[in-house]
Amino acid sequence: MLVHIPDLLTADEVAYCRQVLAAAAWVDGRVTAGDQSAQAKRNLQVPQDSPQGRELSELVLRALGRSAQFATAALPLKVFPPLFNRYDMGMTFHAHVDNAIRPVPGTGARIRTDVSSTLFLTPPDDYDGGELVVEDTYGQQRVKLPAGHMVVYPASSLHRVEPVTRGSRWASFFWTQSLVKQDDRRRMLYEMDLSIRHLRADLGDGHAGVLGVTAAYHNLLREWVEM
Numbered sequence: 001m002l003v004h005i006p007d008l009l010t011a012d013e014v015a016y017c018r019q020v021l022a023a024a025a026w027v028d029g030r031v032t033a034g035d036q037s038a039q040a041k042r043n044l045q046v047p048q049d050s051p052q053g054r055e056l057s058e059l060v061l062r063a064l065g066r067s068a069q070f071a072t073a074a075l076p077l078k079v080f081p082p083l084f085n086r087y088d089m090g091m092t093f094h095a096h097v098d099n100a101i102r103p104v105p106g107t108g109a110r111i112r113t114d115v116s117s118t119l120f121l122t123p124p125d126d127y128d129g130g131e132l133v134v135e136d137t138y139g140q141q142r143v144k145l146p147a148g149h150m151v152v153y154p155a156s157s158l159h160r161v162e163p164v165t166r167g168s169r170w171a172s173f174f175w176t177q178s179l180v181k182q183d184d185r186r187r188m189l190y191e192m193d194l195s196i197r198h199l200r201a202d203l204g205d206g207h208a209g210v211l212g213v214t215a216a217y218h219n220l221l222r223e224w225v226e227m
């Protein structure tokens with residue numbers, strides 16, 4: 001399941017991120033890549049332990065905390081501190097699958113990567129190419145979103161970033177360990193939650209049908225959650 005989360009960041013937050021990133025010391029993106037993806041990866045990243053990386057990581061985590069859509073789509077248990085990448089002209093990330101397990105820097109903890117996210121930080125008209133292409137159960141999805149918007153997709157899917165042929169594409173990207181590791185189960189819960197929201201708006205919270213389906217949602221969650 002691919003989910004598009006519009007306006008995760010406000011226009012002011014996007015502008016602030018871009019201003020801080022402009023002053024960051026970018027390094028070769030292969031610093032966080034596994035063996036296979038190191039072959040596939042040609043981009044730049046902000047070092048995880050740099051002051052800019054840390055500050056903006058916190059900013060994105062706060063934005064995620066405000067997003068009801070991220071909460072219901074990803075059902076997050078643990079979120080990897082968001083990273084920041086950049087593809088200048090000719091840079092690309094060929095087809096790969098993200099590592100299943102990732103050490104969380106500076107903590108000794110590890111997370112299982114169930115959900116991958118890209119938060120776009122460059123307006124799409126400012127660059128050519130740079131689409132995130134995700135192989136989904138429904139076929140190939142090509143994603144290029146306005147700055148401040150985010151896409152959430154299963155970390156198990158093969159994906160790539162098309163070469164940038166004009167301008168520069170900046171983004172934040174990170175992984176989430178979900179309370180529900182199976183993508184098909186997360187999708188069913190997500191669709192059920194959206195339907196419950198519609199029903200509540202139309203029928204009110206006290207309606208017997210709304211109560212019944214809400215109870216079923218929570219009971220299903222109880223069956224499937226691992227924590």
Ligand SMILES: O=C(O)CCC(=O)C(=O)O
Nearest residue numbers: 085098118132161171173
């Ligand atoms: O830049 C992106 O949108 C995706 C980056 C990516 O796939 C990765 O770093 O594993």
Ligand SMILES: [Fe+2]
Nearest residue numbers: 096097098159
């Ligand atoms: Fe990836």
